[in-house]
Amino acid sequence: MIHPSRCPLCRSPGARAYAEVRARRYVECVRCRLVSLAPEQRPASTAERQHYATHENHPADTRYRAFLDRLALPLVERVPAGAEGLDYGAGPGPTLSVMLAERGFRTAVYDPFFAPDLGPLRRSYDFITCTEVVEHFHSPADEFDRLNRLLRPGGWLGVMTEMLREGRAFADWHYIRDPTHVCFYRPATMVWIAARFGWTIEFVHRSVVLFRKSLASGFPTV
Template identity: 45%
Template sequence: MTDAEASSCPLCGSTLHAHFHSDRRRDYRRCQTCHLVFVPPPYHLTAAREKAEYDLHHNDPHDPGYRAFLGRLCEPLTACLTSNSRGLDFGCGPGPALALMLRQAGHDVSVYDPFYAADERVFADRYHFITATEVVEHLARPGAELERLWRCLLPGGWLGVMTKLVRDREAFANWHYKNDPTHIGFYSRQTFTWLARQWQTDMRFIGDDVMLVQKPH
């Protein structure tokens, strides 16, 4: 990573950011352009330590509670899709439950995860939909990764994201979500609205933590 990359917002590249919060483990900055709250690179885990954290997760694709959690994105997304759509579950983890649910709904789903399903050939294809559930908060370079996903969408395709949203500084200080050491980027409605403007489309907010955006035809 260059000095310029280390001192710029990882989503929009702006160097206009300011201190937002500190705790005993790390500092948090907020971009004044896209409003992303991010953890500076010196506080990021190594890849080995990051994977060790993920290996502690045991999400059963058949667990009803976990399926209900993922259903908050799956149900509104599938309502937007035609039958037999082709999709990609980005950041599927060791147990790709959402991919299974979407296949059960009649869609063809590929998976990608840098630790558990790292086949880069999936990015040579184009899709009717792409999902990223509880993923974007882990990305060290979200700007580059989200642009790559956007390029992989067919015109009229849908990107579905699930992540908890920043409300304000006071709520952030007591927010459990920031305490996960693998969480290094925190988004707000302002952030996703900014992103939609860059893509010349509109962001659809569903509940407190689900966003859907359609690529223009």
């Protein structure tokens, strides 16, 4: 069955039905391989904010710091000393920005619900981090376009999200139980994103991807 909506990532028309789990309908794009929740079933912003406010992440939590180090450690090995960054989608308890500042990297924060000041979005950065964020994007095409604009030539984008892999039982996957998770990326989807923007890509962990923007500022299309 073909779903009439466009893919929220590559904007291709039509998508095939992928799964229905607990009355939630998911479709898969045949072009970029993104799996997404049917648009009419995505949560309203008020429900999203209420759910995010239940998160109890904070800089003093050593387990949470270890979790974030999956992205932070490989990132700081690649960015130059004094690099400036942005934690995009920092959530109610910004922690990665604190960890990076402790390592000498000044890091601004932006979150549409908890740090909505648009000032940080009027600058550009040597690196941007998105930890457990991209699965919440209702319009990933627009969000990745914005991230590309915010990133300086030669800059790094670090993305942490659990990826949908072959052989995984989708209906039993804990990641889809979060009502605010609406987009699910395959490794092939990440490769498509890199090609879309002319970025290089490194899979540094099962759930962490590092993209690097070309030193040239061209904007390839796929």
